[in-house]
Amino acid sequence: MRKRAFLFCALAACALAVSAQSYSLRSNILGLATTNLNLEASMTLNRKWSLHLPVQYNPFKFGSNRQFRNFYAAPGARYWLLESYMGGFIGMYGTAGMYSVGNLFGSKYRYEGEGYGVGLSVGKAYQIGRRWNLEWEVGAGAVWLAYDKYLCKRCGDLVDSDYGWHFLPTRAALNLVYLF
Structure with missing residues (x-):
């Protein structure tokens, strides 16, 4: 009898813990505007903390060999000042990505490489419906970049290679959020 009672209590605690979880999916509208699929x-861990995994991918090449191709992931956590998915937050995240960017905004060069780093962000969520939020987020961090620099006229002539740490803006988002 005690074993059954213990098993019932353990299963009830697990069910309550799972049902207390909240999940969301979001897409960065600013990212979509720059042709980044994201x-x-x-998911929430409790009333004040949530875990996040954003990914973005841009496979597109444009005319005149212009490109902003990238693959990027930035797992992180947020501390919510009011409650998860409500009000302001402070975020911490890691970044990792590969890119090939060039011939944009009058640049004569294409940069191809990878980057890894950490960052901090701030933002705020606004409820716009029962299951919908709109949120903004900005952030900056330290990123280690390694890249090759090519001349864009023929996009094959290697001009330079470089690597090192840089302090950069790493996040700018206007997210449309669906809450489960």
Whole structure:
């Protein structure tokens, strides 16, 4: 009898813990405007903390060999000042990505490489419906970049290679959020 009672209590505690979880999916509208396909999944850990995994991908090449191709992931956590998915937050995240960017905004060069780093962000969520939020987020961090620099006229002539740490803006988002 005690074993059954213990098993029932353990299963009830697990069910309550799972049902207390909240999940969301979001997409960065600013990212979509720059042709970056993106999606972010998140879940709450408790009333004040949530985990996030945004990924973005841009496979497109444009005319005149212009490109902003990239693959990027930035797992992180947020501390919510009011409650998860409500009000302001402070975020911490890691970044990792590969890119090939060039011939944009009058640049004569294409940069191809990878980057890894950490960052901090701030933002705020606004409820716009029962299951919908709109949120903004900005952030900056230290990123280690390694890249090759090519001349864009023929996009094959290697001009330079470099690597090192840089302090950069690493996040700018206007997210449309669906809450489960």
